[in-house]
Amino acid sequence: MLLKSNFLNPIIFIIFTIFTPFVTLIESKSTIEPCSNSDSCNAMLGYTLYTDLKVSQLAALFQIDSITLLTANAIDISYPDVENYILPSHLFLKIPIVCSCVDGIMKSMSTKYKTRPADTLSGIADLVFAGLVSADQIREANVISDPAFLDVGEILVVPLPCTCFNSSDNFLPAVYLSYVVKEMDALGGIAARYWTTVADLMNVNSMGSTAITAGDIIAVPLPACASNFPSYSSDFALTVANGSYAITASHCVQCSCGPGDLNLYCTPASLAVSCSSMQCQNSNLMLGNVTTQPSAAGCNVTSCTYGGFVNGTIVTTLSTTLQPRCPGEHQFPPLVAPPSFADRGSLFGPSPAPSQSQGGSPTTPKSKVVPGSGFPPANGPSGSTSGRNSAASSLVMPFSNLPSALVFSIFIKLVAL
Template identity: 40%
Template sequence: MKNQLASVLILICIVFSKLTHAKSIIEPCTSSGTCPSLLSYVLPWDSKLSEIAYRFQVNVFDIMAANSINITTSSSVGNRILGARSQLKVPISCSCVDGIRRVMLSYMVRAADSLDLISEGYGRLVSGEQLRTLNGISSKNPLTSGQSILVKLPCTCFNNSNNGVTSVFMSYVVQSGESLSSIGMEFGTTVMELVTVNVLGQPTVDPGDILAIPISACSSVNLNWYNESLIVPNGSYAITASNCIKCICRPSTLTLQCFPSGIVNGCSHLQCKGSNLFIGDVSIDRTATGCNVSTCVYRGHNGGKIFRGLVNSSQSHCSDDEDYSRESPVACPNSPAVPYISLPPSQSPFPNPNIGTAAYGPSGEQNPSSAPTYSSLLHKAPYYSFWVVLCFFLI
């Protein structure tokens, strides 16, 4: 733990010295595994959903799921225009690149592009100077139209855990006028958590700083699913099983609720054997002593086959106001909360059968370290003082 936290501090020093003093947490890694992560993206100009998906090389459905945008059966979603300064969560797969957690993308340079304009197009998640260094751009090797360049964007995994709670970490660019307090209030976290996760010496941030923000999430790890693992940030959903199943994460209980998505035809194996219930359906049979509850739950998928199971339970007290779906880890809810925008679906420039905020299939091996705790930092303060002093000499 000491060596990893020391590495984090050293890398932060490098970021301070090379990126005009913009702060950014960097997570060292040693494995090739990936994790579900998020990028907070403020649109620099009016953009189509398909353009955003193409820029970040993700599926259109992924973006819709991450932002709780309703999916209907229309085919024009890619042409839907979102206004400048709109804020979206872009779901990405966070990889280990040269020993650091990063997202590696490629970008085709256009005639009017400059490094600063490309940086702006990615919401300042990468700087022009970073692009210059990474791609060896210079007066002798200028940026040219049609050139393919590499783009590295920040992400973190921290073993998808924050203080023992399943979480997805979102990279967030601090905007002018924001503070840790205002950011924490917006995303349901605290100043102390942000200070601890981002290893901040002081509880202050500046515009352009990039924070890792923990967002609590639902996990399928204890649901006995076959050949599938989902981590879904609270308040969002995932589309899985070849677009046949939609799983939402209930913010109040952090439990997954799965049911047919209704966005594609030809989905089979949705009905539980020995019953007339389909995935997500709940049947309540009232008795003299209470009621019997049957729930058809989703159990994963493989090779086009959807697995499901019937869960039965008895209740001693039945009420019209009772939420019987909570008796099962996955059960049919009432309709999810109405999102702020409703958009129809479209083909993605990068089709992927496993779509949704966290539908990356089975979780790969991840960095075993989790975000450091505040108490551990205080306990080891003398040890880290050396590295803090070293920072000043490096800067």
């Protein structure tokens, strides 16, 4: 026994010495915004698809409208049968949600998930919802006494992170994106990708240093265009992130933000049907129309603008202003084709926004089977592969993923004993 012990001790020491630099424990954390009233805001989730999903399937996963999902990512909704377009695995998208005050904390409780065979809480949290929620949070929200047993068809509430901060950042309109930090992320890279600063991210997330860990969820302020609709309109406080669109007024009106400025600009939606009048009273101008008339004093600009959706009626406002010079043609955020592939390299940094993704012509590839589940993705996609459980720690780099040269060096050291 002594010989065996003497032989094993150096092996254990070598393995511990070599692998220690690659082993890092992950403890998930997220920004928590205390609240004390019933205020809500528009917010976004940064989500990476775990498998190929139809647009309608992804929308159903988060209980949002398919067109709302597409317009938030500036994806062209005019493509034929776009709701059945298949989005590729690993694609990063922004998911629009409503952020509300629940039990003194801002979060979203509107997403429900229907369990399927082979589901586990960790699989649902880490795979299906891409680390936006932890297994413990799902367990607590649904008062699950034994997480090892989930009934098939059980409806679970999935609490998702979000922040409002009065829909402003440094006194300017903003929409907050909940972003899950990836293994190779750096705070500076995230700040650069989303047109903000490291100091601003640290301030928003109450960080004492720039250190971030894979699995952390940080709030990222996105510059936005804010509305000034009356409080009695159904789309009161509508805020649209820069470079994207929002659909409102029962799919009749589409509002955009940027890229030239941060002023909300609304026009009739391309899919508008059975809508109330969008013509400004006492004029022949329609919603979104602008006319200019140069004069010696400047430029007289007359516009027909959107004023909110009130009791099923689209409110329009006719206004005339004198400006130093006549405005040029309005620039809309560029629309992109539905993405046909995802850049795998983006898994190790802030993923490209859809406006930077390469899209192709619509195709109808066959739907893939969800890995490990044996079931094709449906309205409530399941995930049977267990990932990081927030109540327990896991390895950032599994031994099986270590470089072959490192494995070979270990073997040589063992043989030399």
